Amino acid sequence: MFARRNLRRNLMIGICLPIILLSLFVIHQNRDIVFTEQLSHQQHSHFLQNIDNVHPSRSKRYTSQSQPLDIHTDKQLQNGNTMANLMAYQAPIVDFYNNQRHLQEYNPIQPIRHPVIDAKNLERFVHLDLKGAAPKIDYFTDLFPFLRQLGATGLLIEYEDMFPYSDYLSIIRHGLAYSKNDIQQILELARINNLKVMPLLQVYGHLEYVLKLKEFMHLREDRRYPQVITPCLEESYKLIFEMIDQMLSLHPSIPYLHMGCDEVYYRLVHPQCVNLHFRDEADLFIRHVTRVAKYIKSKHPNIKLFIWHDMLSQIVNSGYNNITELVELVVPMVWTYVDDVKTWFDDRFWMGFSMFHEVWVASSFKGSSGEITTMSYIGHHQRNQQTWLEAMYTASFRHRVNFTGIAVTGWSRYDHMLSLCELLPSSIPSLTYALQTIVYGHINNTQNVTISRSLLGCDRTPLWEKSADINFISCSFPGHEMYEMMYQYDGLTHIYDETMSFVRLYVTDIHLRQNYIHYKRSQECLQRLYSLEDQMIYFIDSFQRICLKFFTPDIGPEWLQTYFMRKLKEVQNRVNFIERTLKTQTSWLQRPLPNNTAPIAIKRRNFTISSLL
Template sequence: MKCPPWPKGKKLVHLDLKGAPPRVEYLNRLIELFSQLGVDGLLVEYEDMFPYEGELKLLQATAQPAYSREEVLSVQELARSKGMEVIPLVQTFGHMEFVLKHRPMWPLRELSHCVGTLNPHKEDGVKLVMEMLRQVVELHPDLNTLHIGADEVYMLGEGEESKLWLGSPGCTVEQLFLSHVTKVAKAIKEAWPHMTIIMWDDMMRSMSQDTLKASGLVGLVQPMLWDYTPDLDVDKTVSLLEKYCSAGMSDLWAASSFKGSTSVYTCVTGTQRHVENHLQWLNVAASLSAGVNLKGIAITGWQRYDHLSVLCELLPVALPSLAACLQTLLHGQFSAETQSKVTDRLGISSVEVEAMGRTSSGDLLFPGRRLAELIVELNSLLDSEDIRFFENNMFVRGWFSPYQRQRRTVTPLITMQIHSQASTYLAMLQQKAEAVREQMVHVYPDSTAQEWIEEHVSPVMAPLQRITEEIGACVKEMVP
């Protein structure tokens, strides 16, 4: 079905740097590609990769160095030269795991065991986020727009101070949320009167129009409504955007997804799922009343669900999905013509990374293509039932069970065959993993390659290694 193309407004690509932060050389190649794909701006979530200074220096990553001040400036300069705006995203309420995990910051948690939520009653909390914002703004010359996060503020109202506060008449968790965000937004406007402020919308979805009108946020912030599902409910989303508009928040944003929203540990991006999400967003945009001023859409690419979760798909495997989603927005549909624009632009035979085909022409059109190919190949091996469920195969369960291993009563002939098969699988995995690592360190820090292999490859290899070692020990006792 064809919709009108995405209406006026910016198409932002979200760069989530809280996991697998690309080397700056690779970021520069991505920016070149993004400009060819029609991207208008970058929504950059630095987290611990920002070069915080002074008392905030402890927020910098330790697994790999944070980007230097010069690198942050050079990336902006290249983006600006391509006509792209850079909008930093700095969390100021929820998802502050990268801040509140540090011992000196523990007293600022809403609840001791909830690492992500800031205590809204402590003045030091507002001072902290304002200092974070001040350092980010200072390193972004001519900045006009800031995203202050504020999504998924888990356990809000559960802390002791909040419970006391909620005991007063008329005090609700909704008011508690709104008062903190309003305080932060007002402080930003005081420091930088020209600044446009965007925030995630999810904490406001169940609030009434009257609550929003009375919140003090009207005229201060522009909500960004996010939904990453392929079966996004169009009517519900339209009515939500209309509600925000009726409450006085007529400047609104959408947020879709090109990766990082399928499951928390996905390795390979499926393009069709993300295209369907964008087709639904096109339906939403086409159904809005004239009063809603859609400022644009942020196409998110989460690298982790939160600071302490595992890595989602890496950027190179998601580039076909991103290109397909952008073309879908530009054309209002995902036709054969739209698909061929993607395949021609990236030099691939299919928009699905698993079927994109091997080429020897290098990856000039597709930065990180070889890494994407190798990850697809390795992922296919890791998912094969013969390898993943090796311990459950008939021979292992029948002739090398835990009982037999413990008593060293095994049939040498069959166990040696098991050993041979396990060794073959191990060698295949080791070879592919080494090839992935070799390519990955060109694009990412060594720590990312290490983490990816330990998360995805090591758990599959461990049972095979254990079996080969145990068979060696058993056979030694039974064969002269």
């Protein structure tokens, strides 16, 4: 009897266990479908429940989902197949190091969770920010046909000091600015490739490239800051109108002009403002923009004028009588560069902007991941573009906002005074994915392969996110040499971090100060430092050679001084110290070491914040 019960039990286990295991395997294999649908429903419900709590305006360049900033406060700036395929300029040691690594696998293509706006009739403009690392005309010859192939319909060109201003405005001009003939070549290249042109000329804020000069410093709204021109002096309009006249004279047939007007943080500060009867800062902003817009319209009645949205967002629902006139004069361009745009603007925001006849939006393909950034990783920028299409669908469906265009921005500096961020040629993969997202509405796995292999001509998928595992890549798009160089920079930076982490264990600041070292460990450090120094010098030579292909001679040294020379200096200081000490140190002093027994005393500075302003 006992044996029979054991037999029945074993038989049941033998039948049921395979069934259970098979069921679990099926669930595991289909987990993406099961859980994605449930997650999508939960996220959509959460979005609908919380949309009213979202603040309508955010500070410009930030990309993290932080708390919103009040626009009245001071600006807070935003966040290979084989070795034989590698370019000849690559350092052999770097090649060997990275050839042993495997690129981390990413799965950037996510299921479609939200409907997107139909973008087939939208204008698709690419922003060229020329206030940092403005390319040579030869590069535009290769780039413009490629942009048209990607689906671009126009160019938003921000010249700043690279424009060839003349007469008394010639002092504004960059020492290596474009010539008038260069501007004509750019416009002709755009025409040949069926790309419309929209110059961007700031007429209120972000005029530091003009107001930094002593000849125009008296026109600052706040004497301490050269960002904003004062509308309270008639001389300001003389300057602005002359800049407009010169811009229009070299662009006689343009259908669009962007007047900027973003981040105007200093208003009603100039002493002369007390003599003018403005209701408040908003009234001042409306009057100034309206006056400039009317002047441009008097020259070109059919031109379409644009301004950034951020200053408008506070006054569209404010009840100002003169806002109606401004609504008829300008088209707002709504920008944000965050990962998820859908929760960035609430219903009240879109209701306010529905009063405009049309609205454009601005995403980004570079220059929105931090002031000091070298590589435009695709993931962030593609998510920004994807969620912009989703947010536009919602706003057009709920509030009948008439979207007519998208500008994909690529900032070269966060400000005229700040450092270079990502370079244009090395950011083309990010731009490619952004434009293709607009064209197709989303990117699936098939399109991902087509973009990376066929359009970009890469031997592997470009990096979507920053990775600790760097492998080299070979591509053929316009600017691929600089993109490949940025891969080298990432790989070399990783070697630098590893090497210096080891060296700092045994050659610290106290060793440098006291000339007191561990002889054997210092020899080991020196061996590693020699190898690193050799690779870094090789990179400097290669980088500057590649830079000269795309940019004027000042860009290579500026980029290296921003991102590289401090690292090389640290390496060379350690090398020099170890070499010298290994030759001279034959005996060591007793502890405590000299000048190392007295307490360290640091004198506090005698200042107040007000004394600095």
